[in-house]
Amino acid sequence: xxxxxxxxxxxxxxxxxxxxxxxxxxxxxxxxxxxxxxxxxxxxxxxxxxxxxxxxxxxxxxxxxxxxxxxxxxxxxxxxxxxxxxxxxxxxxxxxxxxxxxxxxxxxxxxxxxxxxxxxxxxxxxxxxxxxxxxxxxxxxxxxxxxxxxxxxxxxxxxxxxxxxxxxxxxxxxxxxxxxxxxxxxxxxxxxxxxxxxxxxxxxxxxxxxxxxxxxxxxxxxxxxxxxxxxxxxxxxxxxxxxxxxxxxxxxxxxxxxxxxxxxxxxxxxxxxxxxxxxxxxxxxxxxxxxxxxxxxxxxxxxxxxxxxxxxxxxxxxxxxxxxxxxxxxxxxxxxxxxxxxxxxxxxxxxxxxxxxxxxxxxxxxxxxxxxxxxxxxxxxxxxxxxxxxxxxxxxxxxxxxxxxxxxxxxxxxxxxxxxxxxxxxxxxxxxxxxxxxxxxxxxxxxxxxxxxxx
Numbered sequence: 312x313x314x315x316x317x318x319x320x321x322x323x324x325x326x327x328x329x330x331x332x333x334x335x336x337x338x339x340x341x342x343x344x345x346x347x348x349x350x351x352x353x354x355x356x357x358x359x360x361x362x363x364x365x366x367x368x369x370x371x372x373x374x375x376x377x378x379x380x381x382x383x384x385x386x387x388x389x390x391x392x393x394x395x396x397x398x399x400x401x402x403x404x405x406x407x408x409x410x411x412x413x414x415x416x417x418x419x420x421x422x423x424x425x426x427x428x429x430x431x432x433x434x435x436x437x438x439x440x441x442x443x444x445x446x447x448x449x450x451x452x453x454x455x456x457x458x459x460x461x462x463x464x465x466x467x468x469x470x471x472x473x474x475x476x477x478x479x480x481x482x483x484x485x486x487x488x489x490x491x492x493x494x495x496x497x498x499x500x501x502x503x504x505x506x507x508x509x510x511x512x513x514x515x516x517x518x519x520x521x522x523x524x525x526x527x528x529x530x531x532x533x534x535x536x537x538x539x540x541x542x543x544x545x546x547x548x549x550x551x552x553x554x555x556x557x558x559x560x561x562x563x564x565x566x567x568x569x570x571x572x573x574x575x576x577x578x579x580x581x582x583x584x585x586x587x588x589x590x591x592x593x594x595x596x597x598x599x600x601x602x603x604x605x606x607x608x609x610x611x612x613x614x615x616x617x618x619x620x621x622x623x624x625x626x627x628x629x630x631x632x633x634x635x636x637x638x639x640x641x642x643x644x645x646x647x648x649x650x651x652x653x654x655x656x657x658x659x660x661x662x663x664x665x666x667x668x669x670x671x672x673x674x675x676x677x678x679x680x681x682x683x684x685x686x687x688x689x690x691x692x693x694x695x696x697x698x699x700x701x702x703x704x705x706x707x708x709x710x711x712x713x714x715x716x717x718x719x720x721x722x723x724x725x726x727x728x729x730x731x732x733x734x735x736x737x738x739x740x741x742x743x744x745x746x747x748x749x750x751x752x753x754x755x756x757x758x759x760x761x762x763x764x765x766x
Contacts, residue, residue, distance in 0.1 A: 326401030360384030391433030424762025438747025453578035466697030538617035632658035
């Protein structure tokens with residue numbers, strides 16, 4: 312992992328600036344071969360860390376572009392190694408020549424996520440912090456960015472470390488007492504064992520409970536807008552989007568397939584899907600769209616079920632409401648500007664909230680935003696506290712919780728400490744895999760394979 316690597320640290324394509332990152336043994340040597348300071352008296356090889364130099368970069372002895380080089384000395388760098396970052400103008404042709412010059416000078420192309428992987432392996436960050444780097448890159452909403460920042464600051468690691476320390480102390484005491492009885496090791500009290508097991512179990516449970524919210528914030532909330540034809544579904548989509556995304560006409564069956572649009576609501580990314588009006592039809596093409604609507608409804612994280620408030624409730628409305636029962640669904644009674652005939656009371660129990668709007672004049676109010684966040688369980692979530700946001704983390708927490716639950720059950724059933732200790736060791740191993748303190752090469756490689764090249 313010490314060999315010199317290089318990659319573009321900024322997005323490829325036309326831009327004002329491009330940055331090439333070089334890291335590892337010989338990073339300064341590679342930089343000296345491609346970068347010439349404007350002040351010829353200054354030497355790249357002896358440059359101190361946390362300094363910058365202006366000059367030009369060369370390829371095959373020919374100057375190509377002006378550049379600025381930033382220097383970082385090990386271990387006080389992102390990767391923990393010697394690092395040089397050279398910035399030039401961001402035209403793709405110029406950036407490509409700088410990158411090739413670095414390869415010709417002795418660096419090899421960096422693999423996906425290799426800079427951050429080296430930071431992890433060199434102890435510059437924990438595995439959960441490294442995953443926070445990826446979450447920050449991929450964040451598409453304010454809440455997702457807050458969650459990523461929390462991971463980068465180590466809040467999830469601190470929660471895991473508190474559980475680890477409890478389990479480590481308990482495992483050590485149990486091991487000493489059961490393995491070396493002749494040493495007169497003080498017996499750990501039943502009260503202490505129960506207290507630690509219960510505390511760890513509760514902490515792990517809270518981490519698991521937060522996963523659903525964390526996943527929604529990371530991946531976005533898949534939101535289906537459903538209803539009969541001409542109730543205002545497409546008008547609502549356009550109002551939420553802020554522009555004419557879907558075609559709106561008084562002709563039933565205008566929307567025949569799913570129309571998708573992403574919006575930010577309360578710092579959360581909602582992936583809106585306007586669906587075909589659900590009704591009985593003999594039109595084969597429309598029927599396919601209606602089936603897709605039903606599929607989207609059943610698989611959504613959130614459902615906006617739109618009704619026409621100006622019309623009496625029908626059997627199709629009741630059937631649709633029953634499909635929404637048990638889901639994170641909101642009944643939206645539209646067309647409040649007209650005389651109201653729709654009786655929501657007969658189906659209100661199928662929904663978590665009922666909202667009244669006029670879609671053609673709709674604006675995204677704070678009240679509407681708060682009601683939606685309440686339904687999806689994100690109204691009071693604190694993303695700064697450290698949240699499990701990916702399947703790897705969740706699997707580790709779930710495994711640890713299962714082992715601790717087994718330990719607690721064995722304790723309550725009166726099993727000996729050595730049996731309980733086996734379960735505690737299993738839980739401790741799972742927590743180590745969460746923090747990255749004891750994780751296989753395969754897992755590490757899988758984590759960093761998801762990164763972009765250059766990070």
